[in-house]
Amino acid sequence: MYVCRDWGGQGMVTAANLLGMAAVNDGNYSIVIPFFGAEKRLAPTESYVRISSQKVYEKGEVGYPDVIMVFHPEVITKGKCYTMPFYYGLRPNGWLIINAESPLLSEEDARSIADLNVRVLYVPASRIALDVAGTELATNMSLLGGLAGATDIVTLEGLEKAISQRFGGGKFIASATTAALDDVLKKKYAKTQELLEKNMAAIRKTCEFVKNSPSADSTPS
Amino acid sequence: MLERKVVSPEYMFFEAPREKKYLIGNEAVAEAVKRANVDMVISYPITPQSEATHIVGDIYAQGYVKDYYRGEDEFNVMSAMAGAAMGGVRAFTATSGPGTLRAFEMFPCWAGERLPIVCAFMTRGVNSPLTIQPDNIEIGWLADTGMLIFHAEDPQDFFDMILQAYVIAEQPDVHLPVGVCADGFFVTHTREIVELTPEDEMLPPYDPSVSPVVTMDMETVPVRHMKDPFVMKSNYISYNTHASWQQEVRAAAERARKYITRYMGSPVEVVHPGAEILFMASGTAAAQARVAMERMRAEGIDIGLVKIKVIRPFPEKEITELAEVPRIIIIPEHNITGWLARDIKSRVNNNAKIYGGPRVFGGMTMPPEMLVEETKKLLLNLVTA
Numbered sequence: 001m002y003v004c005r006d007w008g009g010q011g012m013v014t015a016a017n018l019l020g021m022a023a024v025n026d027g028n029y030s031i032v033i034p035f036f037g038a039e040k041r042l043a044p045t046e047s048y049v050r051i052s053s054q055k056v057y058e059k060g061e062v063g064y065p066d067v068i069m070v071f072h073p074e075v076i077t078k079g080k081c082y083t084m085p086f087y088y089g090l091r092p093n094g095w096l097i098i099n100a101e102s103p104l105l106s107e108e109d110a111r112s113i114a115d116l117n118v119r120v121l122y123v124p125a126s127r128i129a130l131d132v133a134g135t136e137l138a139t140n141m142s143l144l145g146g147l148a149g150a151t152d153i154v155t156l157e158g159l160e161k162a163i164s165q166r167f168g169g170g171k172f173i174a175s176a177t178t179a180a181l182d183d184v185l186k187k188k189y190a191k192t193q194e195l196l197e198k199n200m201a202a203i204r205k206t207c208e209f210v211k212n213s214p215s216a217d218s219t220p221s
Numbered sequence: 222m223l224e225r226k227v228v229s230p231e232y233m234f235f236e237a238p239r240e241k242k243y244l245i246g247n248e249a250v251a252e253a254v255k256r257a258n259v260d261m262v263i264s265y266p267i268t269p270q271s272e273a274t275h276i277v278g279d280i281y282a283q284g285y286v287k288d289y290y291r292g293e294d295e296f297n298v299m300s301a302m303a304g305a306a307m308g309g310v311r312a313f314t315a316t317s318g319p320g321t322l323r324a325f326e327m328f329p330c331w332a333g334e335r336l337p338i339v340c341a342f343m344t345r346g347v348n349s350p351l352t353i354q355p356d357n358i359e360i361g362w363l364a365d366t367g368m369l370i371f372h373a374e375d376p377q378d379f380f381d382m383i384l385q386a387y388v389i390a391e392q393p394d395v396h397l398p399v400g401v402c403a404d405g406f407f408v409t410h411t412r413e414i415v416e417l418t419p420e421d422e423m424l425p426p427y428d429p430s431v432s433p434v435v436t437m438d439m440e441t442v443p444v445r446h447m448k449d450p451f452v453m454k455s456n457y458i459s460y461n462t463h464a465s466w467q468q469e470v471r472a473a474a475e476r477a478r479k480y481i482t483r484y485m486g487s488p489v490e491v492v493h494p495g496a497e498i499l500f501m502a503s504g505t506a507a508a509q510a511r512v513a514m515e516r517m518r519a520e521g522i523d524i525g526l527v528k529i530k531v532i533r534p535f536p537e538k539e540i541t542e543l544a545e546v547p548r549i550i551i552i553p554e555h556n557i558t559g560w561l562a563r564d565i566k567s568r569v570n571n572n573a574k575i576y577g578g579p580r581v582f583g584g585m586t587m588p589p590e591m592l593v594e595e596t597k598k599l600l601l602n603l604v605t606a
Contacts, residue, residue, distance in 0.1 A: 020412055024243045032412040037353070057508045059375075059407040060586030 003048055003065040011140035012071045016047030018144060018166060022158035023051040031056045035082070044080045051153055067095040067151065069143055071125075073104055085109055092116045097146050099125040099139060121150055121213065123206060132205045133198040145203035149210030156207060163199050168192055222284035227258070228422045230388040234381075234484060239416035246408040249376040249415045250315065250341055251276035253383035254286065257339075258423040260310035261288040265298045267320040268353045269405035270343040274315055295320040299327035299340075306336035309429030309436035311387065314338075317405055318345030321359045325366075331398040332367025332470050335434045337390035337427070338398040339383060344504075344555075345405040346584055354584020355405040357504060360532060361560025363400050367470040369477055370532040372503040373403040376415045378530070382485075387424060389480045393431045397473050402532075404555055407505040407586075474534045481531055488536035491543065493518075493525030498596065499547040501540070503529040503561055506553045506587060513592035524596065529561065537568055544569040549576060549599055553592055557582040 013034045020032035029052050036045045048062040068090055075081050076098070083089065087096060087109070096113065098104070101124045105113065113120060125142035129135065132142075141163075148154050228237065233256070244252070250273040254262065262281065264274035281289035287310075292298035295316050305312040316324060321342055331338050342363065346356035363370055371386060373379040379401065386399035403409060429436040481488050492514065500510035507528040517524050527543055529536065544550060544565070552562040552575065562577030569575060579595050581587040 017412060021243055024414065029414060030243075030412075033406065034410055035406070056413070057375075058512045058589060059404075059411060059505045059508050060588075063586070063588050063590065 003046060003062050003068045010071050011137065012045055013047050014166070015071070015140035015144055016049050018159065018162045019049050019147070019154060020051070021162035021165060022154045023049075025158040025161045026155050028053055029056050031059070033060065035061060044075070044082055046082055064089045064091055065094065066091050067097065067147070067153075069147065070096070070098045071140065071143060073098070073100045076109075077104060085112070087113060087118070090116060090118060092118070094118050095150060096120045097143065097150060098122050099143055101127065119150075121146065121210060123210060125206060128206050128209065129202050133202040138199055138202040141199045141202040142206040145206030146210045148203065149207035156204065159203055160200055163203075164196055167195055167199070223421045225421045225423050227425050230384075230424060230484060233384065233418050233422060233424065237418040237422060239418060241414050242417055243412060244376055244415045245272075245410055245412045246376040246379050246403055247273040247343075247410070248276060249380040250383060251280055252415075252417050253380045254313055255280050255420065256418055256423050257313070257384055257387050258311065258426055259286050259313045260427070261305045261312045262286050263290060263292050263298045263301050263305065263312070263314050265292050265295050265316065265320065267295070267317045267345075269345060269355075269409040270315045270317040270320070270341070273341065273343065273409070277313070295324035296327065299324035299331075302338050302340070303327060303331055303334060303336055306331070306338050307334065307437045309427070309432070309438070311391075311427035312338050313340070315341035315343060317343045318347050318356075318359055321363070322347060325362070328363060328366040328368055328398070328400075333466065335396045335432070335470070335473070336398055337387070337396050339386045339390060340398065340400050341379070341383065342400050342402040343405045343409045344402055346582070352584055353405075355407050355505075356556055356582045356584055357402065357404055357554075358556040358558055358560075358582070360402050361556065361558050361563075363402070364533055364560065364564070367397065367467070367474070368533065369397055369399040369474060371399065371401045371530060372532050373401065373408060374504060374507050374528060376408060376411065376413055379403045379408055380415055380417065382530075384424065385484045388484055389477055391427055392477070392480050393433055395473050395477045395480060396433050397470065397477065402504070404505045478534055481534075485530060487539070488529070488531035489539045489543070490528040490530065491525070492528075494527075494543060495546055496525030497523040497547055498549045498551065498600070499525050499527055499543065500592075501527045501529060501550055501552050501561070501565055502554070503532060504555065506555050509587045509589050510553055510592060512589040513596065516589060516593055517596060522596070522600070532561075532564070535564055535568070540565055541568055541570070544575075547574070549574055549603065551576045551578075551596060551599065553578065553587060554580045555582065555587065556580065
């Protein structure tokens with residue numbers, strides 16, 4: 001069970017949907033639910049993803065996640081989060097995947113997280129998005145690649161299919177606000193095909209980055 | 222738009238092949254409207270409903286719905302829905318929490334006018350303080366309007382129940398509005414696998430000629446109690462007409478039971494009926510109770526679940542019978558008033574064994590962990606006592 005934490009407007013809800021779609025493409029069951037206040041950018045936003053080989057009934061927030069993904073560092077540094085501390089409920093031996101260039105946990109948080117034997121992974125997702133896809137708007141894609149690199153809960157093939165379903169003229173229907181952002185993206189890339197390819201490139205690049213990163217399969221001491 | 226063919230409700234519900242799609246509840250609503258052969262949709266946006274009628278607007282543009290417009294507010298919309306249904310068309314709308322309350326006068330009017338409108342209620346907390354989060358307090362109020370009320374557990378239920386609602390609502394001996402309720406966000410915004418019937422198959426069109434009240438048009442005057450209101454004459458006949466008509470509306474809801482059995486199977490779903498402890502729950506509280514039940518059964522606790530799909534007409538016979546066996550009945554709810562506990566307690570003999578709670582309201586999640594903990598506390602108290 002996974003929690004994604006973010007500022008509103010950064011693409012985290014879309015990423016959670018893609019993760020759920022990818023899990024279904026992989027042959028699993030999945031439930032995705034977003035949580036936010038009145039819709040606006042820069043407010044705390046969360047999305048909960050449950051993935052299982054069996055039908056999932058449980059609804060609502062994931063109180064005890066196995067993985068927490070942080071899409072914006074200010075979730076941590078400025079407490080832009082629904083729970084305090086931001087890793088509240090994270091299960092022992094779980095994963096913490098953070099979009100940041102370098103470590104930013106306070107000493108106290110780092111200690112508590114080490115006590116849980118949680119694996120912490122810093123991924124420069126925004127930089128990879130800018131380098132590979134040419135826009136920070138693909139940060140959410142990078143982080144999905146990070147998850148696929150660190151764990152085996154979702155495959156790159158599942159993600160690729162999900163991205164083509166989502167952006168490739170499939171039957172996915174976005175909410176009005178998401179649709180507006182999609183238009184900005186589509187103009188930027190001119191062609192849907194290019195959009196798909198660049199999104200996948202961001203995913204692959206981050207996946208590779210994480211696989212080569214020492215913390216990917218080691219636990220903190 | 223696809224070339225479409227009419228199929229019988231029996232075929233659509235029980236025989237048609239199903240295709241798995243990964244949808245949120247609001248998308249499942251639009252898929253149901255598409256297959257329900259709806260003539261007219263009138264909308265007014267409110268979170269968490271907005272997306273549903275937004276997408277229905279898209280399928281209107283594609284030709285799947287004959288007419289669609291956005292009203293000026295919820296009262297306007299629900300009044301216009303009455304007009305559409307009186308004119309003999311199949312109509313659909315949806316609203317949430319504060320929107321439900323703004324429009325409330327119209328719901329007993331729909332029932333009194335015997336209009337087979339289907340309205341989806343994506344329940345939400347009501348003000349104040351202002352909230353957009355899930356809380357289903359409004360279902361308790363809707364329960365006394367004379368409408369039939371169904372409560373969906375997940376997007377699949379939401380899809381199925383909207384289609385079933387039209388077929389049940391339009392039976393000549395029923396002819397009542399149906400409120401199909403689902404907990405906001407926990408159903409409307411939750412993405413999961415939904416099994417859909419073929420996109421090119423739709424229900425038979427509504428036949429207003431079999432309506433128990435006359436369809437209104439420029440040549441036909443409205444039903445008697447509309448054109449010549451008894452309110453104008455304060456006498457025994459006028460009071461008695463109002464009293465007997467209210468009874469007729471309730472009798473029509475009673476007559477809906479046989480169609481509920483035919484098209485929905487049963488108004489309740491029972492898992493482990495002979496258990497020592499039973500959860501009785503509706504909507505997403507039933508989903509959470511299902512998870513808590515499985516965890517406790519794995520620990521050897523003898524617990525089962527009754528999911529109540531139909532709130533009105535209340536499944537009195539089923540609930541009283543099921544309540545005979547267990548030693549404890551626990552009724553978790555997503556509202557502060559405990560309308561379901563009230564309904565059940567008032568009908569069950571020996572209701573001291575009924576625990577009306579736990580209740581989660583204001584938009585929070587009902588964690589299965591909490592249901593497990595509360596159940597164990599009750600068991601411990603019972604042993605100590």
